Amino acid sequence: MNGHDWLAAQKETRDLWPRRFLGALRAGLADGEAEVWLPEFTRRFRNRVPDFAGAGLFATLARVEGMETRELADYIIGHVYLALRRNQPREEAAFVDYVRRCVRSVAVTMRRQSLDSVHRAAARDGELQILSLDEHPALLEALAGHDPDAAAQLSGQRVVVYLLAQAERDGQRENVEIVLRTTLDDMALADIARERGVSRQAIAKRYQRGMAYLQAHREAAFGGSTQ
Amino acid sequence: MSDDHEVRGLNLVRPGAESNPRVARIREQLRANDAWNKNEPDAAEPPTVSAVRRRAEQLLAQRLYEDAEDTFLEAIEVGLRENHFCWQAALNIVNCRLFLRRLDEADRGAAGLLQMFETRPDHPVHYLAATQRGAIAAERWGMDHDPENAQAALGWAQRAYDWQRTYRAYADGLRAYNVIVALLRLDRRAEALETYRRHDGDDDFQTWCRQGEHAADIAQLTAE
Numbered sequence: 001m002n003g004h005d006w007l008a009a010q011k012e013t014r015d016l017w018p019r020r021f022l023g024a025l026r027a028g029l030a031d032g033e034a035e036v037w038l039p040e041f042t043r044r045f046r047n048r049v050p051d052f053a054g055a056g057l058f059a060t061l062a063r064v065e066g067m068e069t070r071e072l073a074d075y076i077i078g079h080v081y082l083a084l085r086r087n088q089p090r091e092e093a094a095f096v097d098y099v100r101r102c103v104r105s106v107a108v109t110m111r112r113q114s115l116d117s118v119h120r121a122a123a124r125d126g127e128l129q130i131l132s133l134d135e136h137p138a139l140l141e142a143l144a145g146h147d148p149d150a151a152a153q154l155s156g157q158r159v160v161v162y163l164l165a166q167a168e169r170d171g172q173r174e175n176v177e178i179v180l181r182t183t184l185d186d187m188a189l190a191d192i193a194r195e196r197g198v199s200r201q202a203i204a205k206r207y208q209r210g211m212a213y214l215q216a217h218r219e220a221a222f223g224g225s226t227q
Numbered sequence: 228m229s230d231d232h233e234v235r236g237l238n239l240v241r242p243g244a245e246s247n248p249r250v251a252r253i254r255e256q257l258r259a260n261d262a263w264n265k266n267e268p269d270a271a272e273p274p275t276v277s278a279v280r281r282r283a284e285q286l287l288a289q290r291l292y293e294d295a296e297d298t299f300l301e302a303i304e305v306g307l308r309e310n311h312f313c314w315q316a317a318l319n320i321v322n323c324r325l326f327l328r329r330l331d332e333a334d335r336g337a338a339g340l341l342q343m344f345e346t347r348p349d350h351p352v353h354y355l356a357a358t359q360r361g362a363i364a365a366e367r368w369g370m371d372h373d374p375e376n377a378q379a380a381l382g383w384a385q386r387a388y389d390w391q392r393t394y395r396a397y398a399d400g401l402r403a404y405n406v407i408v409a410l411l412r413l414d415r416r417a418e419a420l421e422t423y424r425r426h427d428g429d430d431d432f433q434t435w436c437r438q439g440e441h442a443a444d445i446a447q448l449t450a451e
Contacts (some may be wrong), residue, residue, distance in 0.1 A: 001343045003312035007303050009321055009339060013332045014300065018293050042326060048290045096291045 017044075018095045025088040034085065042077050045099060049073035053107035055141060061110055074220045079106045167210075175210030178203060240410065242446050267351040276306040280316050284341045287319060296323040300391055304343050314340065314352050325366070349447045354402070357387040361405055368412065381409035409447030419448055 030035065050058040050069070053076065062072050071087055080102040089098035167176040178192060195202040270278070279316040283298035302316040318342055324333035337356040361383030368376035384405040391398040398406075408427045410419035423445070426432040436445045 001339055003303070003307055003343070006312075006317065006339050006343055007307065009302070009319075010303075010336060013335070015296060015324075015329065017292055053288050093294070093297075094294045095281065100289070100291065177347060185384075 022088065022092055022095055025084060029085055034081075041081055044072060045077055045080075045103070046070065046073045048100075049076050049103055052103035055106050056103065057111060061107060065110070071227055076103055076106050076110075099223055161213060163217060167213060170213070171214045172210065175206045176213060177210070178207050179210035179214060182207065240283055241350070255272070261410075267315075267355065271307050271311060272313065272315075273306065273311055273412050275309065275422050276302055276313050276316075279305055280313055283316065283319065287323065290326075292326050294321040298321055298445070299323065299410070313341075314350075316342075318352070321356070325359065325363060330363050330366055334360060336389065337363070353391040354387040357383045357390065358402070358405065361408060365409070365412070374413070377409070377412040379412060381406070384409040398425065398426075400433070400435045403429070404435035404439055404441075404445075407445060407448075408439075411444050414447060416451070420451075423439065423449060 017040065021041070024033070024037060050073070053061070058069075059074070061067075062069060065072060067075065080099060083102050083106075084099070089095050111188045127169075163176060164173065164180075167173045178189070181192060182189060189207060190200050193200040194202070244320070253378075265372060272296045279298060279302040283295050283302055286295035286298055299313075299316040299320045302313045303320075306313040308318075317336070321333050321336045321340070324330075324336060337359045340352055341360075344350045361380050361445070362379035364376050364383060367373070368380060387396045388402040388406050389404055402421060407419045407422050410416070410422065438443075
């Protein structure tokens with residue numbers, strides 16, 4: 001066997017399920033037919049839901065909703081499947097990424113709905129809604145530098161409140177807000193630029209300044225525990 | 228900081244540290260993905276191929292397996308046009324199929340790779356594909372508990388382990404961990420313990436034993 005033979009063999013067995021599924025979606029799934037595609041859709045994506053949703057957010061949802069991991073993943077997949085039937089992706093190449101974004105969107109919506117009004121009011125700081133940094137371990141760990149234990153030991157909420165207060169005093173509040181909104185609210189820089197009526201480059205610069213500010217203040221935010 | 232960055236740096240894992248669920252998850256991803264951990268760079272890879280392969284690896288890191296598979300196929304196609312076979316992309320096509328539980332196709336792909344490189348016994352494809360075939364057999368065992376699959380998992384784990392001892396002088400932590408897990412699957416506890424003791428002082432091995440998905444079984448074994 002040579003490289004050409006191997007490649008030909010792989011192409012013969014390449015995964016065509018996403019294309020077949022998209023074709024069926026475009027043709028419009030009848031009620032009975034929808035049940036035919038759902039099991040394979042679930043099997044494919046169940047294990048990826050925590051990653052697509054964000055591991056921390058998924059864990060928080062499981063705790064708050066009192067659901068088992070598999071039960072919650074299937075619940076989210078059910079919503080995504082409905083969304084796909086209503087509004088299928090336009091391009092074949094973007095199918096899996098579209099599913100990823102749908103999963104994230106369903107998870108964020110679920111979390112927002114699960115915050116009661118009192119909690120929501122407490123979490124809202126000006127225009128910035130903080131779901132909680134605990135639900136975004138990647139950002140928390142980025143802020144904690146190379147010390148994952150510091151991130152594990154601290155409440156993300158406490159870190160965010162501290163950083164925002166400090167940034168306010170240093171005149172960096174807007175820059176830090178942009179970083180947090182892109183991460184915590186999953187907002188694109190372009191959307192923030194549109195909302196404020198400024199260029200994307202201007203927001204990107206503010207984002208960079210905000211990130212640099214956060215990195216410079218992480219030791220203080222984590223109580224000096226990062227070394 | 229992305230998962231990918233952490234996987235490459237592995238700087239979150241320290242001997243003696245408590246198990247961190249997130250790191251454990253990353254390391255589990257790494258278990259099947261050691262082909263793209265820069266452990267086995269391909270110096271002959273043309274830049275045109277590297278660019279496509281890296282794009283595919285990013286898709287894989289985001290768990291977009293279907294898209295990653297297509298892009299790895301593209302990397303191989305680009306390479307073949309320049310008389311280069313991108314074996315790292317080939318190994319990751321096997322990974323994509325393994326992650327999608329398309330086990331028969333994954334196994335056939337890995338078997339084909341081993342066949343292709345049979346005249347070059349020192350090539351790292353031998354231990355990487357053997358590790359994958361062991362993972363596929365273990366996955367099958369997980370579905371049917373057929374002892375033949377447990378035996379196959381051990382055979383492949385042992386082959387990867389032996390390859391490293393032959394060509395690299397020592398077997399790394401993951402290969403040793405895989406042999407122990409495969410032995411435990413067959414309830415061959417004395418041999419598992421013997422292998423464990425042989426690698427006892429290796430930090431990488433200890434990390435696998437503490438943070439791998441079979442950490443509880445190994446802890447029980449060593450407590451006996």
